[in-house]
Amino acid sequence: MFVRVPVEAIVTAAVLLALPRRRPRLAVAVAAGLALAASTALNVLDMGFYEYLGRRFDLVLDWGLLDDARSYLRDAMGPAGATLLLIGALALAAALCAALTLATVRLSGVLARHRTVAVRSTLAAAVVWTLAYALGVQFAGLPVAADNAVALAESRVRRVQATLRDEAAFAREAKADVFAGTPGEQLVPDLRGKDVLFVFIESYGRKAVEDPLISPGVRRTLDTATDGLAEAGFAARSGWLTSSTFGGSSWLGHSTFLSGLWVDSQQRYATVTSGDHLTLTKAFQKTGDWRTAGIMPGVQKGWPEAAFYGLDTVYDAFELGYRGPKFSWSTMPDQYALEAFQRLEHGRPRTRPLMAEIILTSSHQPWSPLPRMVDWEDLGDGSLFGPVERAGTDPADVIADGTRSKQEYGKSIQYSLTSLTQWLRRYGTEDTVLVFLGDHQPIVRVSGHDAGRDVPVSVVAKDPEVLERIADWGWTDGLRPAEDAPVWRMSDFRDRFLTAYGSTPGGPRPGG
Numbered sequence: 001m002f003v004r005v006p007v008e009a010i011v012t013a014a015v016l017l018a019l020p021r022r023r024p025r026l027a028v029a030v031a032a033g034l035a036l037a038a039s040t041a042l043n044v045l046d047m048g049f050y051e052y053l054g055r056r057f058d059l060v061l062d063w064g065l066l067d068d069a070r071s072y073l074r075d076a077m078g079p080a081g082a083t084l085l086l087i088g089a090l091a092l093a094a095a096l097c098a099a100l101t102l103a104t105v106r107l108s109g110v111l112a113r114h115r116t117v118a119v120r121s122t123l124a125a126a127v128v129w130t131l132a133y134a135l136g137v138q139f140a141g142l143p144v145a146a147d148n149a150v151a152l153a154e155s156r157v158r159r160v161q162a163t164l165r166d167e168a169a170f171a172r173e174a175k176a177d178v179f180a181g182t183p184g185e186q187l188v189p190d191l192r193g194k195d196v197l198f199v200f201i202e203s204y205g206r207k208a209v210e211d212p213l214i215s216p217g218v219r220r221t222l223d224t225a226t227d228g229l230a231e232a233g234f235a236a237r238s239g240w241l242t243s244s245t246f247g248g249s250s251w252l253g254h255s256t257f258l259s260g261l262w263v264d265s266q267q268r269y270a271t272v273t274s275g276d277h278l279t280l281t282k283a284f285q286k287t288g289d290w291r292t293a294g295i296m297p298g299v300q301k302g303w304p305e306a307a308f309y310g311l312d313t314v315y316d317a318f319e320l321g322y323r324g325p326k327f328s329w330s331t332m333p334d335q336y337a338l339e340a341f342q343r344l345e346h347g348r349p350r351t352r353p354l355m356a357e358i359i360l361t362s363s364h365q366p367w368s369p370l371p372r373m374v375d376w377e378d379l380g381d382g383s384l385f386g387p388v389e390r391a392g393t394d395p396a397d398v399i400a401d402g403t404r405s406k407q408e409y410g411k412s413i414q415y416s417l418t419s420l421t422q423w424l425r426r427y428g429t430e431d432t433v434l435v436f437l438g439d440h441q442p443i444v445r446v447s448g449h450d451a452g453r454d455v456p457v458s459v460v461a462k463d464p465e466v467l468e469r470i471a472d473w474g475w476t477d478g479l480r481p482a483e484d485a486p487v488w489r490m491s492d493f494r495d496r497f498l499t500a501y502g503s504t505p506g507g508p509r510p511g512g
Helices: 005-016 024-054 063-113 115-135 149-174 206-210 215-231 250-259 267-272 280-287 307-309 334-346 385-390 395-399 402-427 463-469 490-500
Strands: 195-201 235-242 291-295 313-315 353-362 432-438 454-461 488-489
Touching: 005 353, 024 280, 063 385, 149 267, 195 280, 195 402, 206 215, 206 402, 206 454, 215 235, 215 402, 235 463, 250 267, 250 280, 250 353, 250 490, 267 307, 280 291, 280 307, 280 353, 280 490, 291 334, 334 402, 353 402, 353 432, 395 402, 402 432, 454 463, 488 490
Parallel strands: 195 353, 195 432, 235 488, 291 313, 291 353
Antiparallel strands: 235 454, 432 454
């Protein structure tokens, strides 16, 4: 890398040499130093986002995610550790700005004092760069004529422009909905009388089913659960969906699945949730025949999106009655959240069937410490999980070890799947229809850079007619989708599901 000739350095040197006075040179040197520091900081953010979300940092949309990252670190490392890390990061950023700015100012002074030599050297460097660029000269597989910073800056500008253009285009797309004008009585008529549950399992991605280090335990759990559900009279069919997000930002996957729109950025999420696009969950509310509820153990602050999703009642982390410890980011074990759902909604006397959206969080990174299954009768208010949490692994040890992260991730998926399928065997009825899926693949440290975005999805029911309605989907029997099972974009599911269960397209909304 030391034989590469950066064009940015040549241009900066030429500008500094062209300025005859000290103050203009100083101003340009300071600006160049700060620009270099900013570029370095953005490169570091890119590295972090690639590691966790499999993509670059978005200059327009991703600043809010830094606060989420701080909250995640606080949960994973404790308040003191997170605070020290934040202070260290800020100190490092300040030191970077100071060091690069001082270095650039010092360099401008050297150029001014040795002007003749500097001019000749800059011209020579420019000639070398031009010839190397024209001839395509390389060293160790890399071009000698480097223009990385310029190319990266151009790329960032193009992404900002694309982001700004996308806002208006997506707003128009969100207004067009073939089911917007469908009367309530013509939505999902073939599910009347059924309790329909849409359950998201955090980070339940294709890697959980196919990675050699992770999949053996997960496959055993899926196969055992398939057999156990069959004994209880349930059958299942499974396929793959391609998520709109990777490694995190679960709400993008949730909104994509339920809205039928490709929601892959915070901007798109804000646009769709501030409108009245028909979500899959709201379709049940619109019929007037279902009570709708949300079980949201990960929600710890106001959540106005409940209206967008058509949920009559939402139980957040503080309303589920849990009195046990947090398991790192996860506020409560999945087994407890499902039992709370049974106590608060599913098991209560009702005059209407129930539609529920349930988010299971125990498989959220850093997968340490993990809960374990206990007797359902002993769950109580969750206090019994205190000793389990204290005996668990240290998140810092798991985060630092890629192999161990994979192992603990696999265990977390097994726990979530076991919790859900045991709940279904225990409390499911002839009228229960369960749809469960992953929201995205786990982070790059577990998935790898070439993992793709596919997640498993399953439909489970006792009534054979429910599964017969989706027979033409070509999905695999059981809870484990075959490698060659159909793969759809996650945004395709809403319309396919509504159509399969008898919904009639009603055309775009008036004026849409």
